[in-house]
Each structure stands twice: as structure tokens, then as C-alpha cells.
Amino acid sequence: MxxxxxxxxxxxxxxxxxxxxxxxxxxxxxLGNYLGAIKNWVTLQDDYECLYCVVDLHAIxxxxxxxxxxxxxxxxxxxxxxxGIDPEKSCVFVQSHVPAHAELSWVLGCNTMFGExxxxxxxxxxxxxxxxxxxxxxxxxxxxxAADILLYGTDLVPVGADQKQHVELARDIAGRFNxxxxxxxxxxxxxxxxxxxxxxxxxxxxxxxxKSDPNPKSYVSIIETRDETIxxxxxxxxxxxxxxxxxxxxxxxxxxxxxxSSFTGKGYDEIEREFDGKGYGEFKAxxxxxxxxxxxxxxxxYARLVKDKAYLEEVMKKGADTASYLARKxxxxxxxxxxxxxxx
Ligand code: AQP
Numbered sequence: 001m002x003x004x005x006x007x008x009x010x011x012x013x014x015x016x017x018x019x020x021x022x023x024x025x026x027x028x029x030x031l032g033n034y035l036g037a038i039k040n041w042v043t044l045q046d047d048y049e050c051l052y053c054v055v056d057l058h059a060i061x062x063x064x065x066x067x068x069x070x071x072x073x074x075x076x077x078x079x080x081x082x083x084g085i086d087p088e089k090s091c092v093f094v095q096s097h098v099p100a101h102a103e104l105s106w107v108l109g110c111n112t113m114f115g116e117x118x119x120x121x122x123x124x125x126x127x128x129x130x131x132x133x134x135x136x137x138x139x140x141x142x143x144x145x146a147a148d149i150l151l152y153g154t155d156l157v158p159v160g161a162d163q164k165q166h167v168e169l170a171r172d173i174a175g176r177f178n179x180x181x182x183x184x185x186x187x188x189x190x191x192x193x194x195x196x197x198x199x200x201x202x203x204x205x206x207x208x209x210x211k212s213d214p215n216p217k218s219y220v221s222i223i224e225t226r227d228e229t230i231x232x233x234x235x236x237x238x239x240x241x242x243x244x245x246x247x248x249x250x251x252x253x254x255x256x257x258x259x260x261s262s263f264t265g266k267g268y269d270e271i272e273r274e275f276d277g278k279g280y281g282e283f284k285a286x287x288x289x290x291x292x293x294x295x296x297x298x299x300x301x302y303a304r305l306v307k308d309k310a311y312l313e314e315v316m317k318k319g320a321d322t323a324s325y326l327a328r329k330x331x332x333x334x335x336x337x338x339x340x341x342x343x344x
């Protein structure tokens with residue numbers, strides 16, 4: 001039995017709230033994943049019992065090159081740790097290492113309505129983007145996400161604004177299951193931070209920054225070089241105005257202000273004052289600098305960790321043990337409630 005399992009049981013008297021979140025290894029993680037998700041995960045580790053997963057089952061809803069998927073899975077885990085997730089405090093694991101995710105997903109799928117899934121905006125977006133591969137997994141993706149969350153009795157799900165609709169669906173599915181089969185699942189809440197909630201593409205600031213965007217100029221990868229980051233931000237699409245201010249219709253500048261704010265902690269008014277009378281060029285250079293500086297320690301730590309395959313695999317195994325133990329308990333309860341025959 002791993003140390004984390006022991007901690008989970010010892011804390012029974014005053015249980016901390018539980019958090020689950022994950023990122024797909026569908027590319028190299030971006031500034032959007034960092035500011036919208038992982039940076040916040042780090043701050044939650046002391047106050048919550050956290051499970052952070054590399055969600056590779058989700059990634060195959062879009063065609064992946066198998067060798068790249070394996071590589072990105074290991075890289076994502078290394079990046080979690082490089083960003084400050086401590087595997088001694090949080091359970092860090094790979095989704096496909098815990099079969100209960102796929103198993104619960106089937107049961108929940110039988111308690112999710114076709115109409116509910118049809119309304120998911122991510123499905124609509126992704127089926128347009130991948131029109132040649134609108135597979136059933138892409139459609140049922142939110143059910144698997146509900147299984148990820150509900151397996152662990154999750155109280156809070158820290159996600160970017162783009163995932164809010166999926167967390168709401170997980171709440172609906174949990175509520176429905178509890179209503180039909182009696183109280184089984186904790187109904188989770190989404191958990192947001194103020195700034196950095198949604199980071200937009202540098203080449204089209206009306207679209208979310210995505211790691212699978214075919215144009216690498218559209219995103220800042222967490223592990224690219226300092227010069228690359230500065231260069232990409234300098235060439236970010238803005239508008240024909242010259243004043244650095246947060247306003248409707250200035251999507252590119254709003255996005256850069258949000259990035260600047262996330263790294264410096266400064267509010268939009270303060271940023272507007274700082275760059276009053278200065279042009280976009282100076283502002284973009286400053287955003288590039290704070291961003292490259294803010295990611296420097298992550299880049300260095302990542303470069304060290306990614307070479308240590310033995311350590312990363314040890315973390316994966318230990319995480320999968322802890323997660324499987326917790327997940328099995330929920331799955332057994334669910335199987336009993338729906339009436340599956342069990343043999344002792
Ligand atoms: N641009 C973003 N701004 C804020 N948060 C973001 N997240 C992703 N992009 C942004 C947050 O990162 C977490 C994990 O995301 P994911 O990788 O599981 O899926 P995604 O949201 O579909 O991310 P990508 O980068 O756009 O992946 P692809 O390109 O594969 O679709 C979530 O908490 C998400 O909110």
C-alpha cells in the first residue's frame with residue numbers, strides 16, 4: 001500500500017476537499033494549459049487532496065501518432081512536476097493506467113442523454129476541426145470526463161472557462177445517477193481563478209490557444225526557448241489602435257494584458273497606466289520578457305526531469321496504485337447499485 005493511500009485514510013477525521021484535474025497529452029503543453037490549469041493546481045496542493053492526471057484516453061478522440069502520444073504523455077507528466085506539482089503531496093498518474101475510468105464511463109454513458117451531449121460546444125468545435133473523423137469518442141468525451149471526476153469523490157474541478165460546460169454536465173450526470181440509484185456520487189463544482197482563465201491564440205485572438213493548433217506561432221509552448229517565446233509574442237496579432245487598454249474589440253491586446261497580469265499580478269488599470277503613451281511594440285516586448293522569465297525555472301527543471309525516465313515511471317506507477325485503490329472503491333459501489341452480479 002502506498003504512502004498516499006495511508007494519508008488518505010489517516011485524514012479521515014478531517015478530510016480535505018478533493019480536487020481532480022487533467023490535461024490531454026495531445027501536443028506539447030501551452031501557456032494556456034499553464035495559466036489556465038497547472039499553475040493553479042500547484043497552489044492547491046497544500047489545502048486540498050489533489051489528483052492530477054495525464055488524460056491520454058481523451059487524447060485519442062482526435063487521431064494521434066502513437067509514438068508522439070507516448071512521448072507527449074511522458075513529457076506532460078514531467079511538465080506537471082517541473083511546474084511544481086509534488087508527487088509526494090498529490091497523486092500524479094496516467095489515465096489509461098487506471099481501467100476504472102473507461103469502466104465507469106460506460107455506466108455513466110447509459111445515464112447521459114444524446115441531447116445533452118449534442119449541446120456541448122467543444123464537440124461542435126472539434127467535429128468541425130476534424131470533419132474527417134467525427135468519431136463516437138469525440139461525442140462521448142464529456143462522459144469520460146464525468147467518470148474521471150466522479151470516480152474520486154471530487155469536490156472541486158479546477159478548469160479553464162472552456163471546460164465549464166463539461167463540469168456542469170458531470171454535475172447533471174451525478175445528480176441524475178444519485179436520484180435513480182440513491183446517493184452515490186459527490187456533485188462536483190468547477191473552480192476558476194480570476195486572470196489567465198482563458199488564453200487566446202496569438203495569431204487569431206478570438207480563438208482559444210490550443211496545443212494541437214497546426215500553426216506553432218499561435219501558441220507559446222511551455223518548454224520552448226526564451227527567444228522563441230519573446231519572438232512569438234512580439235508578432236502576436238493585435239489591432240490598428242495604439243493605446244494599451246482593455247476594451248471590447250481589442251482581443252489581441254486584451255489577451256496580452258491577461259498574460260502580463262497573470263505573471264506580474266498587476267491589474268488591468270495598473271497595466272494601462274504603466275504603458276500609457278507607449279506603443280504596442282514596447283508592451284509586447286515587456287509581455288514577452290515576463291512570460292519568458294516566468295517560465296524559465298519550469299523550462300530548466302523540465303530539461304532535467306525528462307531525461308530521468310526511471311523516476312517518471314516510478315511516479316506513474318505509484319500514482320496509478322493510489323488512484324486505482326480509490327477508483328475501485330467507487331466503481332464497486334456503482335456496480336452494486338446498478339445491479340451487476342458480483343462473485344466474492
Ligand atoms: N487556452 C487556454 N486557456 C486557459 N485554459 C486552457 N486550458 C487549455 N487551453 C487553455 C485548460 O487546460 C486544461 C487541460 O486542457 P486539455 O489539454 O485537456 O484540453 P483542451 O482544453 O482541449 O486543451 P488544448 O490545448 O486546446 O488541447 P487540444 O489542442 O488537444 O484540444 C483544461 O483545464 C483547460 O481548461
